[in-house]
Amino acid sequence: MADCDRMGRSTHSMDKSITLPPDEIFRNLENAKRFAIDIGGSLTKLAYYSTVQHKVAKVRSFDHSVKETENDPLYEISVQEEIIARLHFIKFENAYIETCLDFIKDHLVNTETKVIKATGGGAHKFKDLIEKKLKLKVDKEDEMSCLIKGCNFVLRNIPHEAFVYVKHADSEFRFQNTHPDIFPYLLVNIGSGVSIVESEDKFERIGGSSIGGGTFWGLGALLTKTKRFDELLQLASRGQHTSVDMLVKDIYGGSYGSLGLTGDLIASSFGKSATADKEFSKEDMAKSLLHMISNDIGQLACLYAKLHNLSRVYFGGFFIRGHPVTMHTITYSINFFTKGEVQALFLRHEGYLGAIGAFLKGAEEDTEPHAAGAQRNETTKRPDV
């Protein structure tokens, strides 16, 4: 859904901003760690904090049955001041990391921030650049720990976060309710590569794969000469994979009945392009590639879920981007391989889990007793997502 401008910034990122719940930890961040950065293999994701001051009319009504005099009011209006804390998100391609750091600099005016929370592999690689350019100390946080912290947070607090995707249904997105009991689950984070993390009270990275978003982007760019990720997804949505893939029926002339393999099942991804003397369209190749990668991730996710006895799999990372073909293929793959025993769930903030986790770690540290600025602001905040 999100697209990027020429600087690699997402142009619709503001759509995803969330209002933080009225927890103690979000009360006093104005002059503290307002930015968290998550630098992956291809994309840099930012989560940053802002507050908006609202004047809100509060209506208090009175019980008529116990009205004592004619002059008692039926209701009372008071105007209260509320501060709503919101978390915003923006992403940049790593090639534009300098632009990203300029963006942070521009938004740091008049704050006393001295530290930036950073996670993802690039937190190590770009540490010196960030510190030099922003004159902030980089406070590194472990990637898996941030991912899981961010995932737990959105699952528990953000309405309309997790959903199952049902193609052809009246409503394609079936949102799950937030719930305090979220464990155990499997998180399949599809960035450039794939990390597969089991989360209970503790979490563990139990697997991964090198066939992920970077593979779709990289192979897609080589096959179609299209360099932009979202453009590749657009190509894929217009393509026919059946002209590139070898289906069961291309080999058997029909289904392979005794094994329950239908004729339309992909027997060999790109199997037709081996010998055919023809040009394949960009659209068809992109579609076939998307199928190949989504199916593979779905299959690996199932196998890990089965091995660890888990029935819920969330998909994070910036590969999916709300793209219907991708979600349908992953969902189909999960259903095919587990016969419905495992549920595929997608997340609205899929790409920002790490950045959210890093932000939360910063926020928690700021509310520790020694943190500067604590106890300064007691204005109420309310949830408003």
Place this chain on the structure above:
Amino acid sequence: MADCDRMGRSTHSMDKSITLPPDEIFRNLENAKRFAIDIGGSLTKLAYYSTVQHKVAKVRSFDHSVKETENDPLYEISVQEEIIARLHFIKFENAYIETCLDFIKDHLVNTETKVIKATGGGAHKFKDLIEKKLKLKVDKEDEMSCLIKGCNFVLRNIPHEAFVYVKHADSEFRFQNTHPDIFPYLLVNIGSGVSIVESEDKFERIGGSSIGGGTFWGLGALLTKTKRFDELLQLASRGQHTSVDMLVKDIYGGSYGSLGLTGDLIASSFGKSATADKEFSKEDMAKSLLHMISNDIGQLACLYAKLHNLSRVYFGGFFIRGHPVTMHTITYSINFFTKGEVQALFLRHEGYLGAIGAFLKGAEEDTEPHAAGAQRNETTKRPDV
């Protein structure tokens, strides 16, 4: 190792011919079902039978300690006649199926064969063509059943069949001894697509993948404009995958120590080709593709082996072809994902398991009491592989 001529025939296929063990079932095949055909998504494999008559000198020596007269001989030479039954193999690309059928026709001279055993998906698809051209009845056999029958046969009977591959060792190929107790095992048959079969007394196809030999061939052809499978393997053997793949160290600047991921591990296959403004060499792309596919197959094999509690995985199908890079990558992948608990084993007749199985089914039928030609030839045969 095998290469193909312009007709898609393997030019070294004779190297793999095997002498059949001196079982009853191989005694009377001369005028019976001599050909078995296995038609996959990309390749047609033939197994065919021939006998060679040998005069063999047999030496019998006598025990000196019980010599009775000076004229007793020290040894005795007798000349015996033996017939050695051999099974030969040849493969054709499916595009040259007519050439393949001509080959069969040429070799059917002076036989009374009326039936040809056929397996693989193409046995269904090409049935009419085969029957019309050869004037033989196609007797179809189930693909998985032939694969397993062929695999069991070579494991039990053919010396130097199964081996583990050890890169940099004095001898890269560590052959396993034949053994009657072969169960349980997992067979990963990598043809155009991948089938994963668990074999005990019964067998079951427990999984599969569309990322197989057809994907290497098809994607490889699109990326390098090289249409021949073995040429793609040659390209791969000269390439550097690190210029195309995004490694852990490309993201982290080093290893990801807390997870035990070394810097040289592939984080994202083709991850560098997404954004780099440069041409990638055919060799490097082919190598990266080979790594991607071999790793993926290795990982899936491990996960299925673990789920089904199996410690031996044999790799069949025509993808590997004795190619060291492929065997090393699969072996590495299996060791990486199972910490050595699962053993990767390769097979010299990897591509012909289905054809061997189909041939055996035909041979068994011919030795049933009603079969034509039974009891006609009692000449001894001996194993000589």
